[in-house]
Amino acid sequence: MVKKIVINKNLRGKDEQIADEIRTALALHHVLAVNLISSPGSGKTTLLEKVLPILAKELKLAVIEADAATRNDADRLEAAGLRVEMISTNITGCHISTAAACKAFKTLNQMPGLVSLDLVVIENVGNLLCPAGVDLGEDAKIAMVSVAEGEDKPLKYPLLFQNAQLALINKIDAAEALGVDIELLKKNITSVNPNIKIISLSARTGENTESFISWIREKVEAKKKSGQSLQ
Amino acid sequence: MVKKIVINKNLRGKDEQIADEIRTALALHHVLAVNLISSPGSGKTTLLEKVLPILAKELKLAVIEADAATRNDADRLEAAGLRVEMISTNITGCHISTAAACKAFKTLNQMPGLVSLDLVVIENVGNLLCPAGVDLGEDAKIAMVSVAEGEDKPLKYPLLFQNAQLALINKIDAAEALGVDIELLKKNITSVNPNIKIISLSARTGENTESFISWIREKVEAKKKSGQSLQ
Numbered sequence: 001m002v003k004k005i006v007i008n009k010n011l012r013g014k015d016e017q018i019a020d021e022i023r024t025a026l027a028l029h030h031v032l033a034v035n036l037i038s039s040p041g042s043g044k045t046t047l048l049e050k051v052l053p054i055l056a057k058e059l060k061l062a063v064i065e066a067d068a069a070t071r072n073d074a075d076r077l078e079a080a081g082l083r084v085e086m087i088s089t090n091i092t093g094c095h096i097s098t099a100a101a102c103k104a105f106k107t108l109n110q111m112p113g114l115v116s117l118d119l120v121v122i123e124n125v126g127n128l129l130c131p132a133g134v135d136l137g138e139d140a141k142i143a144m145v146s147v148a149e150g151e152d153k154p155l156k157y158p159l160l161f162q163n164a165q166l167a168l169i170n171k172i173d174a175a176e177a178l179g180v181d182i183e184l185l186k187k188n189i190t191s192v193n194p195n196i197k198i199i200s201l202s203a204r205t206g207e208n209t210e211s212f213i214s215w216i217r218e219k220v221e222a223k224k225k226s227g228q229s230l231q
Numbered sequence: 232m233v234k235k236i237v238i239n240k241n242l243r244g245k246d247e248q249i250a251d252e253i254r255t256a257l258a259l260h261h262v263l264a265v266n267l268i269s270s271p272g273s274g275k276t277t278l279l280e281k282v283l284p285i286l287a288k289e290l291k292l293a294v295i296e297a298d299a300a301t302r303n304d305a306d307r308l309e310a311a312g313l314r315v316e317m318i319s320t321n322i323t324g325c326h327i328s329t330a331a332a333c334k335a336f337k338t339l340n341q342m343p344g345l346v347s348l349d350l351v352v353i354e355n356v357g358n359l360l361c362p363a364g365v366d367l368g369e370d371a372k373i374a375m376v377s378v379a380e381g382e383d384k385p386l387k388y389p390l391l392f393q394n395a396q397l398a399l400i401n402k403i404d405a406a407e408a409l410g411v412d413i414e415l416l417k418k419n420i421t422s423v424n425p426n427i428k429i430i431s432l433s434a435r436t437g438e439n440t441e442s443f444i445s446w447i448r449e450k451v452e453a454k455k456k457s458g459q460s461l462q
Contacts, residue, residue, distance in 0.1 A: 039270040040359050040388060041380025068360060069389050094325060094360040126387070128271045129299065129325040129358055148379030148402065148409070149272025156357070157271060158300050171379065177408030178379070179435070204410070 015098040015135065022098075022105050022137025029114040032223040033105075033122065034216070035096075035136055037160055038144035039153075040126030043170040045073040047144070047203035048123060049080050051213050056082065059220060061119040064104045066096045068125055077123075095131035096124050105137075118220050128153065132160035139223065140165040143196075147175040151184040158192040166215060167193075169200040173207060246329040246366065253329075253336050253368025260345040263454040264336075264353065265447070266327075266367055268391055269375035270384075271357030274401040276304040278375070278434035279354060280311050282444050287313065290451060292350040295335045297327045299356055308354075326362035327355050336368075349451050359384065363391035370454060371396040374427075378402045378411040382419055389423040397446060398424075400431040404438060 026033050036044050048063065055061060065074040066087040074086045085104045087096055101122065108114055122138060124131045132141075143164035145153050148171055154161045161167060167189045175182050186198055199215065201208040257264050267275050279294065286292060296305040297318040305317045316335045318327055332353065339345055353369060355362045363372075374395035376384050379402055385392045392398060398420045406413050417429055430446065432439040 039272065039357070039380075040384050041270065041377075067387060070383075070387050072383055072387060094358070125360070126270070127325070127358060127360055129356070130361065146272075146379060148377060148405070149270075152301075152303055153271050156298060156301050156303060171409070174379070174405060174408050177405050178402070 018098045018102045019135040019137040022102055025105065025109065025114060026120075026137065026139070029117070030224050031114050031117050031120060032216075032220045033120040033136075033138040034140050034142055034219070035122040035124060035131070035138040036142045036144060037124045037128070037131045037164070038126065038146075038170075039128045039149060042126070042144045042146040042149065043203045044123050044126070044144060045076055047168070047170065047201075047209070047212070048082075048121060049076055050203050050206060051209050051216075052077070052082055052121065053080050054213060055119065055216060058217075059118040060116055061121065062108055062117055064096075064101065064108075064120060064122040066093075066100070066123065066125050068093050073123060089125055094125060094127050094129075095134050096122065096136060098134060098136055101136040118224070119216065128157045128160055132157070132163055140219065142166045142168060144168040144170055145185070145189075146171040147180040147182060147185065148178055151181055151188055154185070154188040154192050161189055161192045161196060164193070164196060167196050167198045168212065169198065170203055172200050173202040173205045249329045249333045250366040250368040253333055256336065256340065256345060257351075257368065257370070260348070261455045262345050262348050262351060263447075263451045264351040264367075264369040265371050265373055265450070266353040266355060266362070266369040267373045267375060268355045268359070268362045268395070269357065269377075269401075270359045270380060273357070273375045273377040273380065274434045275354050275357070275375060276307055278399070278401065278432075278440070278443070279313075279352060280307055281434050281437060282440050282447070283308070283313055283352065284311050285444060286350065286447060289448075290349040291347055292352065293339055293348055295327075295332065295339070295351060295353040297324075297331070297354065297356050299324050304354060320356055325356060325358050325360075326365050327353065327367060329365060329367055332367040349455070350447065359388045359391055363388070363394055371450065373397045373399060375399040375401055376416070376420075378406040378413060378416065379409055382412055382415040385416070385419040385423050392420055392423045392427060395424070395427060398427050398429045399443065400429065401434055403431050404433040404436045 372395040
């Protein structure tokens with residue numbers, strides 16, 4: 001017997017309802033969705049180019065890719081052999097809206113459908129602020145910061161780090177040249193969110209990207225087993 | 232003969248009217264206002280710490296400083312001996328609103344008033360997207376990008392570079408370690424705005440910061456002579 005749950009729609013906003021729809025569809029099909037958020041140029045696309053082709057050998061995955069003005073990142077990921085669904089925000093668009101994410105998930109749910117996927121990676125618009133509070137129905141937000149941005153960013157833009165399950169510190173190969181203290185950056189991340197997992201890596205050199213791959217792999221396994229959102 | 236132009240105020244939004252008020256006050260007192268915009272961690276505060284104490288020896292200046300969650304940057308600039316008016320946007324605030332800028336200018340206009348100033352530097356919230364289209368009544372927007380953000384940012388976030396008079400390329404001392412092609416970055420900036428002035432520098436080492444100081448100095452002189460907005 002399927003139990004019918006009646007939600008008082010007036011108690012929740014339209015975006016929250018759409019996010020719930022996405023969450024329900026992802027839970028139904030046991031698909032993990034992660035939402036990668038950072039400033040422009042922190043290295044999101046470079047990281048995905050590096051790790052997703054490796055994960056694609058063992059998992060069925062797709063990328064939802066958003067950009068304000070070009071298809072550059074989507075083209076790069078398609079060139080890496082990945083299935084990409086593109087969201088074009090307009091030139092002033094500063095984040096993926098819940099409605100746009102829903103449309104992208106619906107497109108992914110066309111034949112062969114979400115049921116055929118294990119993982120959807122959302123690469124958000126380059127922005128440390130605006131996407132941080134937007135619920136896309138994802139299982140986890142991933143906050144990325146490059147060492148080039150300085151040690152104080154988690155303190156100055158705390159919302160993303162508070163709302164994320166994982167923080168990625170990128171470009172560790174350039175820390176010395178930039179005079180950046182990675183331990184202080186980690187301490188600042190932990191001070192705004194003591195429960196966050198932190199992985200330091202270099203998307204360019206590949207250093208420690210295997211830790212990020214392992215994190216994704218574990219979350220996909222957990223989602224397959226539970227079918228519940230991890231949040 | 233001066234031709235009288237009648238503007239139907241109903242045709243202009245409230246923010247545009249406020250921006251016009253700021254512009255008029257700045258023109259009346261011959262004060263140059265520049266609005267520095269970049270991603271988080273591009274080096275805005277470090278650059279201002281370096282160049283404003285030098286300019287303060289010859290110009291009367293103040294800084295309007297905005298941040299979402301801390302007073303860190305304002306404290307750094309006050310420690311450098313500068314007069315700072317702080318705007319606290321809330322934790323999700325992604326740009327300085329025209330109304331907030333107006334309030335800050337009004338505070339600066341209290342005794343001894345704007346008439347006593349030559350230059351106001353606005354350091355916006357770290358965000359390459361949202362502040363780009365917001366008119367604060369300033370004479371010029373300055374777009375800053377660090378080499379660490381990669382060569383493609385002007386193409387992906389063109390609005391800021393289209394609306395700016397000056398582009399600053401920062402962290403040129405780290406370009407080699409990061410494997411970044413500065414000439415390609417310059418070409419991409421020029422491709423979205425052929426009229427923009429570009430200055431490459433390193434706020435950290437001080438390399439070529441004198442070119443930025445000269446640019447400011449010339450704009451202040453021009454504003455003193457004309458009393459007209461440079462835009």
